[in-house]
Amino acid sequence: AEGSLVRLRRDVGGGQVCTSGVLATGNDGLVIAPLAAFDGTGVELIAPDGRLFSSLEVPVRDADLGVGVARLGAVGLTAFPTDGERDGPNWALFHDGCGPVSTSRVTLGEPDGDGIGTLAGAPGSAMGGAVIDQQGRLLALGLGTSALSAERIADLVERARRTAPIVAGVGGIQPEAQDGGGGFPVKWVLAGAAAAGVAAALLAG
Numbered sequence: 001a002e003g004s005l006v007r008l009r010r011d012v013g014g015g016q017v018c019t020s021g022v023l024a025t026g027n028d029g030l031v032i033a034p035l036a037a038f039d040g041t042g043v044e045l046i047a048p049d050g051r052l053f054s055s056l057e058v059p060v061r062d063a064d065l066g067v068g069v070a071r072l073g074a075v076g077l078t079a080f081p082t083d084g085e086r087d088g089p090n091w092a093l094f095h096d097g098c099g100p101v102s103t104s105r106v107t108l109g110e111p112d113g114d115g116i117g118t119l120a121g122a123p124g125s126a127m128g129g130a131v132i133d134q135q136g137r138l139l140a141l142g143l144g145t146s147a148l149s150a151e152r153i154a155d156l157v158e159r160a161r162r163t164a165p166i167v168a169g170v171g172g173i174q175p176e177a178q179d180g181g182g183g184f185p186v187k188w189v190l191a192g193a194a195a196a197g198v199a200a201a202l203l204a205g
Contacts, residue, residue, distance in 0.1 A: 001136035003048045004080040005129070007095045008033055010040035018098035020128035021045070021070075022141055024157050026079040029072030032141055032153055034128045035061060038068045045070065047077055059163035060156055065114070067141065067148060069160040080130060080138035082150045086110070092122045092142050094129025106131060108139055108147055115152025119145055 006021045017040075021033030031045065038058050045053040053072055060069035086108055096102040108131055109118035119131065122142050131140040131147050140147035 001080065001093055001130065001132055002101050003078050004138075005048060005093055005095070005101060006031055006033075007046045007098070008037040008128070009042075009044045009046060009098065010037065011042040012040055016098060018095060020094040020126070020130075020142075022128070022130045022138065022153075023077055023079045024069075024138075024153055026077055027074060028161065029075050029077055030157050030160050031070045031072060032067055032148075032156060033070070034143060035063065035066050035068045037128060038070065045072070047072075047075070049077075051075070057165065059160045059165075062156065065116075065148060065152075065156075066143060067156065069156050071160060071165060073165070080132070081136070082138050082154075085133045085135075085137075086139055088133055090139060091132055091134075092119075092126040092129050093132055094122075094126040094142065096125050102126075106142075111140075111147075111149040111152070115149040115155075116143075116146050117149060119143070119147040 004023045006023055008019045008021050009016055019034055019037035021031045021037060024030050024032050038056065043056060045056060056070045058068045058070045090106050090108050092104045092106045094102060104122055104126060106119055106121040111117040117140065119142055126142050127144055129142045130138055131142050132138055138150050140149050141153060
């Protein structure tokens with residue numbers, strides 16, 4: 001299960017603060033974590049294999065639930081399996097601050113209509129960690145004394161998937177090109193400029 005747990009690191013008040021996050025999908029690398037983990041300066045995500053990601057895209061920021069979803073893309077990471085047993089023994093799996101991965105036995109309550117359930121026994125450093133069953137399947141995202149259910153996580157992941165990814169382009173960040181054409185007809189403009197004799201002037205400039 002440690003292979004699906006990430007760490008988010010940011011600068012706060014001149015020092016570094018780390019928060020855990022959960023890899024919810026592997027094919028598009030969607031990570032859910034407490035919203036505060038994405039705010040601040042110098043936000044970086046450290047993957048389980050040690051790779052570091054910065055300039056994170058966060059397509060979903062839910063202030064009501066206090067969580068956000070970041071997109072890494074297809075980077076070869078494995079997500080937590082779901083459909084776990086809430087009734088059996090459960091654990092919180094988390095990074096102890098900016099340190100190693102730790103576990104703590106917890107008790108997870110039934111979620112309400114918003115997908116929030118109580119969470120007892122989790123230390124403060126377990127914020128953003130995964131609540132798992134004894135097979136390592138994801139039950140919820142730990143949020144202190146409460147937890148966001150895997151079902152609600154799936155809803156947020158779907159919202160993130162409906163948000164078109166962005167890619168770096170000349171002059172800044174531009175929307176990813178859509179299938180079926182419709183892009184800006186650069187070749188037509190260049191051909192027209194050449195016919196009018198403007199291309200030579202542009203090159204000279």
